[in-house]
Each structure stands twice: as structure tokens, then as C-alpha cells.
Amino acid sequence: MCGISGIRSYAGPPDAELVRRMMAALFHRGPDGSGYYRDEHVALGHTRLAIVDTAGGVQPMTNEDGTVWVSFNGEIFNYVELAAQLRDRGHTFRTHSDTEVIVHAWEEWGTGCFDRFNGQWALAIWDRRTSSLVLSRDRFGVRPLFYTQGSDRLLFASEVKALLADPEVPRRFDPAGLDEVLTFWSTLAPRTVFDGISQVPPGSYLVIGPDGETNEHRFWSPSFPDLTDRADRADRASMGAEEAAEALREAIVDAARLRFTRSDVPVGAYLSGGLDSAVTASVVAGFTEAPLHTFSLRFADAEFDEGSYQTLMARRLGTRHEDVVVRERDIAEIFPEVVRHAETPLLRTAPAPMFLLSRLVREAGFKVVVTGEGADEVLGGYDIFREARVRELWTRDPAAAEAAVERLYPWMRRSPNQAPAFARSFFGRNLVAGDPAMSHRPRWDSTSVLKSMLTQDMRVAADAAGDLAATMPAESSSWDVLSRAQWLEMTTLLPGYILASQGDRMLMGNSVEGRFPFLDPRLAELAGQVPADLLMRGLDEKHLLKRAFADLVPAEILARPKQPYRAPDAAAFFSSGSPDWLDAVTSPSAVREAGVFRPELVERLLAKCRRDGGRRIGNTDSMRLVAVISVQLLHHDFLAGAGQVEARPSQAPMAVFDRLRTPEMTQLTPS
Incomplete structure (x- = not known):
């Protein structure tokens, strides 16, 4: 497991100092060592957490003639089997690492290698033969991979903070990204909450050609049986x-x-x-x-x-x-x-x-x-999947569905089965025949209430939930209601x-x-x-x-009944007195500066939490509070001022292959 970063430059050699700053921002992802490769067009950075072939798996790694380079974050768990196949096809290995398997798999199968990998990865492949940079992410999105593209270069990294090592990268929230978080709890790739910064979608790879043209390809997506067959x-x-x-x-x-x-x-x-x-x-x-x-x-x-x-x-x-x-x-x-x-x-x-x-x-x-x-x-374990079954039943037999609600949420103090009127309102909401996203509508509606606190500048007219439902595969209409709900959760x-x-x-x-x-x-x-x-x-x-x-x-x-993982929310910030940093980031002036939430509504919410130590506020207000606090912290640390995130210095050895300085691989140890 590691951190990766890099630059694809279209106007002169990439900046070696910039890629080193990007690597420094990812030190926590790879404290065991680091390295970078640079030529006339690309710089690849890597910080290493040594797990497989701890001695030989130094990155970035290349093939025999230096025409293919890779910087890789993750694990290819079937690398032993793939290496055997590649040896049978004439490939020679110098290490016992899964990283080298990626290099030879790319040579042998090209983009088809991603279908063969059983693993979790975010990786960058630089193919000097075609002057192409390839960015790939595993099927489920276990490992992150972000990028930002300007007129003269593309930057990529495991984390946003590494991209912000470049002062030219914008420091603004994306209102559409915030809208998605306040609907789904997260953005939907390729969007992020930062304007101008994207992420590679799970199960996808990008090919960035010599002229900067970027093409996205999907090699995997969740699929389920066709019940009409x-x-x-x-x-x-x-x-x-x-x-x-x-x-x-x-x-x-x-x-x-x-x-x-x-x-x-x-x-x-x-x-x-x-x-x-x-x-x-x-x-x-x-x-x-x-x-x-x-x-x-x-x-x-x-x-x-x-x-x-x-x-x-x-x-x-x-x-x-x-x-x-x-x-x-x-x-x-x-x-x-x-x-x-x-x-x-x-x-x-x-x-x-x-x-x-x-x-x-x-x-x-x-x-x-x-x-x-x-x-x-x-494998179908969430309450929302059970809710999907109940909501589908509600369209056919409301009385039976109302009785089924009593079997839900045995872990919840204020369960809907204790308030039949609320249960009818919650489960009977937005029941539209043929709606592929029927399972999730109540949850998305409940979360979207948080948008009422947004400033006018941060409101968007788009319908995030409707847009997502429209992207569901055409064949999803033939899936079981559980399968449709699973697809939405996986997305x-x-x-x-x-x-x-x-x-x-x-x-x-x-x-x-x-x-x-x-x-x-x-x-x-x-x-x-x-x-x-x-x-x-x-x-x-x-x-x-x-x-x-x-x-x-x-x-x-x-x-035992399914009990979702939870933690104290509002009470964490108010039950024993507020932490020193809270007042500074949520003050009216700080909220106005961030420009995301309306200061008067934030003040009202904070006052409500202070009255009882945050112990009696409802689910919606708890989400409002955590959303406000986290957005304010993001603004303070990532966007305010220079927007530079402090990086810890590394004392680990660094491997450098810089074609613009020396043709040899060198080992440097920072002082």
C-alpha cells in the first residue's frame, strides 16, 4: 500500500520539485521509502508502505528496456498466478513483487490486464512507446485516485492534498459536489467537492494521449441476473x-x-x-x-x-x-x-x-x-435492502407492509415501528411504479433536507437523485428489487x-x-x-x-439483529465542553468566509446543541452539525489562504531515475 502522484506535461519537462512536494504530502501513505521517475514528458512519484517483496519492490518500476513505467498503490492478490502465466509467455522477472507483474501484464495484454487483476489498486502506467499515460482504479474503488487537468499539464495523486502542492490548482468548493454529498453522503465519481479536481471512477481507466486528449473506459460494473430470461x-x-x-x-x-x-x-x-x-x-x-x-x-x-x-x-x-x-x-x-x-x-x-x-x-x-x-x-446486509423489500410490498399490500415494518430496526431507540404514522409517511413516500431507485428515495430525501442551510451561491438546480437513477443500466428494470438496491449502494x-x-x-x-x-x-x-x-x-x-x-x-x-456501526455525533462536540478549535472554525466570520452555509442558521444550530450538550437533538440536526463542522474544517485546511496542507518530512531513502539529469538510478537519503 502506497501513495502515488505524478505530472503529465505538454509544455516542457515536468517540474521535479513539484512532484517531490506532491510525494511529501503523501508521506503517511508510504513511510518506508519513496522514489520518482522523470523524463521529458512525465514525472511519476511514489511513497511506499513495504508489504510484498519488501527488499525488491522499489517504485516507480520499469520493464527491461525502460519503455514502460508504473507507480502503483495497492495489491494484486493473484500476482503469483499471473507471473507464472507471463513467464510461460517469455517474460523475465527481476523481483518477486506484484508491481512487476503489472509492468509485464501491460506489455502482454495492454488494457485487458485490468480484467485479469484480482486486487485493489490505483495505478499510473507511462508507456513511452505511445507517449500515453494510463490511470486505472480497481473495480469497487478501494483505492483512491484524483486528477486535475490544465492547458499545459495533468496532475494525478492518491489524495487531493498532493494536488494542492501545486499553487495553480483551484481552491474552491464545487457546489454540485456538495449537493451530491448532501444527497448520497458522498460525491459520485468523477466528481469531487473541489472545483477542477476529478477522480477516476471505480472499475475504470483513463488514457491520456500525447496531445492531452483524455478518454475514459469502463472495464467493470456491478451486474445482476435478468429475471425476464x-x-x-x-x-x-x-x-x-x-x-x-x-x-x-x-x-x-x-x-x-x-x-x-x-x-x-x-x-x-x-x-x-x-x-x-x-x-x-x-x-x-x-x-x-x-x-x-x-x-x-x-x-x-x-x-x-x-x-x-x-x-x-x-x-x-x-x-x-x-x-x-x-x-x-x-x-x-x-x-x-x-x-x-x-x-x-x-x-x-x-x-x-x-x-x-x-x-x-x-x-x-x-x-x-x-x-x-x-x-x-x-450479500444483502443493510437495513436499506430490507426497506426495499418493504417498500415494494407497500405498492401491492400496504397493510402487510405496515406489519413488516415492526421487524425492522430492533437496535434503534426511536424505531419507526413505535410511531406508525411516521412509518407510513417514511415507507410510503415517493412510491412510483417502475422507479429503479425506489429503495433509496426516502434516505436521499431525508439527507437532502440539509441543503436548506446552504447559501444561495451554493445551491444548484440539478436533481442529483434523478440524474443517478437515469444512469442505471437499462437492464436494471429486469433485476430484483434487492439487486437494484445493491447497485445503488455499490455506486x-x-x-x-x-x-x-x-x-x-x-x-x-x-x-x-x-x-x-x-x-x-x-x-x-x-x-x-x-x-x-x-x-x-x-x-x-x-x-x-x-x-x-x-x-x-x-x-x-x-x-443477533444487524446493528449498523455508529458513533456519538453532536454529543462528541458538546457533552464535555466544546474543543478549543470548534469556535474558531464555526464563528460567524469563518462561516461567511467559507460561503457554504448561512451563518444565522449555523448559529441557531450551535445554540441548540449547546443547550443540552448535543444529547437530544434529532438525526437530521446531528447530520447538519457534522456537515457544517467538516465543511468548515475543509475550508480552513484546504482552501483558505494558500491552501497548502502541511506535509511531514520523510527520512526514508529515495530512489531517483531522472532522465533529464542522469541516466542511472540513484539512491538518495534526505538529511
Whole structure:
């Protein structure tokens, strides 16, 4: 796991000092070493977190004759198998790294190599033979990749802060990007919240030609069975539960094996107390003779804590277990740093405890952890999928649907089943026959209420939800309602929030790599072909996963209702007194300077939170508060003044190949 950056210049040699500043901004992603390559047209930068072939995997890396160069962030888990295929085709390897597999795979298969990779990646390939720069991102968007293009050059990097090392990059919010965050909780690639800065969409690659022409290509997107195909439907219907569970188990075990064993450094595992991490930890524990090292997040507030289930699982597996107990004031203290790493507005504080958990992992001496992310999206685990079933039923039988609501949200204090009138309003809202996004309309509507606080300049006329629904594949009309909801989750919340704000950014902020067996492409393909009624039996979420691992997971965890990961929001900033930084970034003058929210409404919201320590405000006001605070922090750190984000200096060795200075690769160690 690493940080990548670079420059494609169309008017003279790229600036070596600029690419080094970009690399410095990514030091936290790769503290073990760095390097850059430069020629007349391109500079590629790299900061390394050494995990595979720790001695030989120095980047940027080239082929035998120096015509293909790569800077790579991530892991290609099937690199051993691909290397064997490439050797059979005559390729010679100098290292044992997955990076070199990318180089030779590009030579052999061109853009077809991305279909062959089983991994998580953001990478840049410079092909001197065609003067083409290629930027690629993995199927689900596990690893980030941003870029900005001007008239004379294109910059790319793992994080926005590296792009801002160039003073010519704009320092402005994009109102359309903010609108998307206040609808979906995240932007939709290629958009970001920063004007003039884009991101490579998941499952895509860009080809930037010699003249700067940029073409985007999609090599993967989520797909699901066509229910109107009678033959295909009959084949799937014939798949029994036992057969499907066995196939699922086999796929998960192999996906976990690749992600646990393909590492030259120790690998730990997260235990959340839920089903997904219980499965992954149980599986990977079988691939090590030494006790597995597990890590958990706990809360001082019992409402959010799952410690009893974590302890149960750790004892069952006999792991070396560590946890971090998070208090409300811990969240407030760390929140500015969390937003600097997230680089996007947040509507919840949930990423903050995840940052503290990855810090625990790093302090324990680990660089890699296996986690359960992706199981809910791929195998049907979210409440919103259950809601989709209820809403579909509501269009046919409102009375039966109203009764079904009582089975939802057993974990919630103020559940809709305690307020039938609210439930009818929530689930019966925007029920339009044939609407492919029917499952998500209530959630998007609820979040969009936050836009009422925006200034006039930040309001946009576009309909983000309608635009997204219009981009759904034409064949989605033939999908099951669960499949359509899964597609929407995989397009919005998964890449933009779960894998980014709560995932990559919080892990790499502490130089830790996360690996996600449930996002193995073979597993995703299998799950997409399983009948929806097996994934979710009635309203029993992840039914097939429970069946597949009933012998490894304790009954208490199998039977417990799905409890989404949550953290204290408003109370974190007000229950024990406000942190020192809060008043400065949310003062009326600071809010006016940012120009995003109306100062008088912000003042009213802050006063409301101060009255009771933020403990009694509702869900919408909690989201409003976190949105305001995070936007103000982003403005202060990224956009105000020079917009320069402070970078930590690196003392790690640097490998330099600069064709404009010397034909030899050199090793430099900063003083």
C-alpha cells in the first residue's frame, strides 16, 4: 500500500520539485521509502508502505528496456498466478513483487490486464512507446485516485492534498459536489467537492494521449441476473440453498486466503462484534499457526458498544486481542485530523473512531488488517435492502407492509415501528411504479433536507437523485428489487464513504493497509448470480452467509439483529465542553468566509446543541452539525489562504531515475 502522484506535461519537462512536494504530502501513505521517475514528458512519484517483496519492490518500476513505467498503490492478490502465466509467455522477472507483474501484464495484454487483476489498486502506467499515460482504479474503488487537468499539464495523486502542492490548482468548493454529498453522503465519481479536481471512477481507466486528449473506459460494473430470461431464471431457481452456501463458503475462504497469506509482513484482523468480521477472522485464523492478532473498537457509551460480542469471538478463536475504548471527547479531539484525511464533508463522526482503531493497529506493529467491509453490499446486509423489500410490498399490500415494518430496526431507540404514522409517511413516500431507485428515495430525501442551510451561491438546480437513477443500466428494470438496491449502494455509499472516508483514508492516515475478502471479484460475481431470496430470506439479511458459516460463528452472533456501526455525533462536540478549535472554525466570520452555509442558521444550530450538550437533538440536526463542522474544517485546511496542507518530512531513502539529469538510478537519503 502506497501513495502515488505524478505530472503529465505538454509544455516542457515536468517540474521535479513539484512532484517531490506532491510525494511529501503523501508521506503517511508510504513511510518506508519513496522514489520518482522523470523524463521529458512525465514525472511519476511514489511513497511506499513495504508489504510484498519488501527488499525488491522499489517504485516507480520499469520493464527491461525502460519503455514502460508504473507507480502503483495497492495489491494484486493473484500476482503469483499471473507471473507464472507471463513467464510461460517469455517474460523475465527481476523481483518477486506484484508491481512487476503489472509492468509485464501491460506489455502482454495492454488494457485487458485490468480484467485479469484480482486486487485493489490505483495505478499510473507511462508507456513511452505511445507517449500515453494510463490511470486505472480497481473495480469497487478501494483505492483512491484524483486528477486535475490544465492547458499545459495533468496532475494525478492518491489524495487531493498532493494536488494542492501545486499553487495553480483551484481552491474552491464545487457546489454540485456538495449537493451530491448532501444527497448520497458522498460525491459520485468523477466528481469531487473541489472545483477542477476529478477522480477516476471505480472499475475504470483513463488514457491520456500525447496531445492531452483524455478518454475514459469502463472495464467493470456491478451486474445482476435478468429475471425476464426464463431459462436463466430456471437455472438459478434450481440452485439449492446448500449448494449456494457451499459455493459461497469456498469463494470466501479462497478470497481470505489470498488476502492473508500474500504478504511479507504480519497480518491482523478486525473484530467488530458482527457477522462479517467474525467470518473473516474465523477463516484467516486457519491460515496461521501462531495465534491471530485481532483488533476491536469499543465505546465508553454503552449505546454504541459491541464489546461483549467482540470478546466472545476473540475467546472462541483464541486470538491475541487488543481494543481501544473511544470516549466522546476523543472524537472531538481527533476530528480535525480525520477531516484532513477524509478530504470530503462528513455527515457522521463514525470515521473518527476508525482512525483511532487503525492507530492502535499501527502501534501494535502491524501494517495490514483483514476486515469485513463489502459483505453488506455484496450479500444483502443493510437495513436499506430490507426497506426495499418493504417498500415494494407497500405498492401491492400496504397493510402487510405496515406489519413488516415492526421487524425492522430492533437496535434503534426511536424505531419507526413505535410511531406508525411516521412509518407510513417514511415507507410510503415517493412510491412510483417502475422507479429503479425506489429503495433509496426516502434516505436521499431525508439527507437532502440539509441543503436548506446552504447559501444561495451554493445551491444548484440539478436533481442529483434523478440524474443517478437515469444512469442505471437499462437492464436494471429486469433485476430484483434487492439487486437494484445493491447497485445503488455499490455506486454511492460503498466507494464514496465506506471504502473512502471510513476505510482507506482512516487506515492510511496511520500507514495501515486494509484488505477486504468480501470484495473479491470472483465472490461478487458468484453473489450476483445467487437468487436474491437466498441472499435475503424474507427480511433475514445475509441469510446465505449465516448458513455458510454456521459452524464457525457463535450462535449469539448469528442470531443477533444487524446493528449498523455508529458513533456519538453532536454529543462528541458538546457533552464535555466544546474543543478549543470548534469556535474558531464555526464563528460567524469563518462561516461567511467559507460561503457554504448561512451563518444565522449555523448559529441557531450551535445554540441548540449547546443547550443540552448535543444529547437530544434529532438525526437530521446531528447530520447538519457534522456537515457544517467538516465543511468548515475543509475550508480552513484546504482552501483558505494558500491552501497548502502541511506535509511531514520523510527520512526514508529515495530512489531517483531522472532522465533529464542522469541516466542511472540513484539512491538518495534526505538529511
